[in-house]
Amino acid sequence: MANGTNDALPVIAIMGPTASGKTGLALEIADQVDCEIISVDSALVYRGMDIGTAKPSQAEMDAVPHWLINTLDPTESYSVAEFCADAISLIGDIHDRNRVPILVGGTMMYFNALINGISPLPKSDEKVRAGLEAQARETGWQRLHDELSRVDPVSAKRIHPNDPQRLLRALEVYQSTGKNLTAWQQEKGKPCPYAITQFAIAPQDRAVLHKRIAQRFDLMLADGFIEEVKKLHERGDLHEDLPSIRSVGYRQVWQYLEGQLSKEEMRERGVIATRQLAKRQLTWLRGWQDLTWLDTFAKDNLTTIRAKVTL
Numbered sequence: 460m461a462n463g464t465n466d467a468l469p470v471i472a473i474m475g476p477t478a479s480g481k482t483g484l485a486l487e488i489a490d491q492v493d494c495e496i497i498s499v500d501s502a503l504v505y506r507g508m509d510i511g512t513a514k515p516s517q518a519e520m521d522a523v524p525h526w527l528i529n530t531l532d533p534t535e536s537y538s539v540a541e542f543c544a545d546a547i548s549l550i551g552d553i554h555d556r557n558r559v560p561i562l563v564g565g566t567m568m569y570f571n572a573l574i575n576g577i578s579p580l581p582k583s584d585e586k587v588r589a590g591l592e593a594q595a596r597e598t599g600w601q602r603l604h605d606e607l608s609r610v611d612p613v614s615a616k617r618i619h620p621n622d623p624q625r626l627l628r629a630l631e632v633y634q635s636t637g638k639n640l641t642a643w644q645q646e647k648g649k650p651c652p653y654a655i656t657q658f659a660i661a662p663q664d665r666a667v668l669h670k671r672i673a674q675r676f677d678l679m680l681a682d683g684f685i686e687e688v689k690k691l692h693e694r695g696d697l698h699e700d701l702p703s704i705r706s707v708g709y710r711q712v713w714q715y716l717e718g719q720l721s722k723e724e725m726r727e728r729g730v731i732a733t734r735q736l737a738k739r740q741l742t743w744l745r746g747w748q749d750l751t752w753l754d755t756f757a758k759d760n761l762t763t764i765r766a767k768v769t770l
Contacts, residue, residue, distance in 0.1 A: 468554050469768045470653045472499075472562040474570055474744060475660040476737035477707075478671040480755045482515055484660055485563040486523065487761055492770045495524040495553045497546055499564030499573075502706040504531045507691060510684045511708040513675065533703035534696055539572045540580065543651070546573055550653050559770065562655070565736075567743035574657070576650040578643050583628075584635040591627050591634070592700050603630060611639035621735075624705055656768045659744050660753040660760070667755075672733045676708065680726065688712040707732045 471488070475481050485496055498504070502512040506529045515525060526549050531537055546562065546569075553560040562570070595603050604620040610633050618625045629640040636643075662668045688709055691697055697704055704713055708729050715725035744750065751767055753760045764770075 468557070468559055469770070470550055470560050470562065470655045471764070471768060472570065472574075472655050472657045473564075473660060474499075474567065474657065474740075474747075474750075475565060476668060476740040476744075477565055477733055478513075478668065478675050478737070479565075479661045481563050481565065481660055482513070482519075484753070484760055485561050486515075486519060488561060488764065488770075489523040491761070492559055493557070494559040494561050495526065495549075495556075497549050497553075497560055497562045498525060498527040499542075499546070499562050499566050499569045500527075501537065501542075501566045501569065501702070502709075503528045503564070504537050505529075505533045505703045505706075506531065507533060508687070508703065508706070508709065510679050510682050510687045511712070512706070513679070533691060533701065536583070536702050538583070539568055540577055542569045543573050543577050547651055547653070550651075565740050567740055571743070573651050574655055576648045578646050579648055580640075580643050581632060581636050584631055587631050587635045588627060591630055595623065595627075595700075600626065603627075606630065607633075611641050613641040614639065619739075623700070624702055656751075657747070657749055658751050658753055658764060658767075659747070660755055661741065661744075662755040668737060669734055672737060673730050676726065676730050676733060679708065684708070685712055685715070689716060692716050707736050 471494075473481050473485055488494060489496070500512070502508060503514055504527055505512075508514070514528065519525075520528065527542070527545060550560045562573075564570075591603065600623055601620050603626055604615060604618070607618065607626060607629055608615040611629060614629045618629060620626070632643060633639045662671070691704070691709075692713060699705070699710065699713055699717075704710060711720065711725045711729040711732060714720045714728075715722060720728065751763065753763060757763075
């Protein structure tokens with residue numbers, strides 16, 4: 460376990476929208492620095508979900524130690540609080556090995572909670588959640604969003620009706636405690652005890668990012684994404700409302716396998732959903748403090764990082 464903070468060694472965060480080049484940049488740093496990578500991605504934690512998450516290859520993970528990848532079965536859930544506890548522990552362990560921790564990913568809620576502190580939210584209430592999921596199947600997600608607007612208008616403005624995971628959590632918190640999510644989140648916990656130097660990487664042109672997203676989705680399909688989801692579908696113990704299957708891309712392929720979408724519709728909706736995810740990630744980052752932006756195609760990103768961090 461960690462022996463406490465080590466001010467002599469930095470902690471680096473590489474954030475950004477999907478398909479922006481985060482993994483490539485982290486591996487570029489790893490070529491020159493003795494480091495270990497901590498994944499900040501809510502989908503990479505799941506085993507058997509490799510192609511659709513753009514998971515680092517086995518060779519890349521063999522070359523550089525990676526953490527918080529392939530740690531859970533897709534039937535399991537992973538909370539923000541669990542991520543923060545795991546990440547803080549791992550940072551300390553990596554420092555104890557005299558290596559540099561690099562936090563890499565696009566799950567902005569994880570980064571926000573780690574850096575700024577997480578509110579002491581109640582644990583998930585499976586009975587309440589099951590009731591909400593049944594209600595959503597019967598009346599639709601918009602009706603649940605209308606209910607959230609009534610009990611927690613602040614959260615309703617942040618949470619899109621097509622974001623079922625966050626919508627369910629917000630209503631679950633209210634129904635199980637009688638206090639809405641906004642009130643809970645105002646009770647901030649302790650932030651990460653380590654100073655984190657933060658970078659974000661993205662193409663300067665949004666159209667270029669959209670093109671990269673479409674190209675990557677098509678490459679995933681060519682690499683066997685449908686077959687990967689088919690294996691999950693055939694297990695029999697997974698369903699569309701699980702956090703794992705709600706992941707971008709997986710949900711659309713799952714619906715294709717269920718006969719809800721044609722192959723063309725699946726591809727189109729998968730690309731659109733990924734673009735929407737990238738938009739949400741960029742919205743988070745535009746309001747971020749203490750952030751250094753990097754261009755996906757710049758040749759001097761490592762030089763910029765070295766100017767900010769002693770490596």
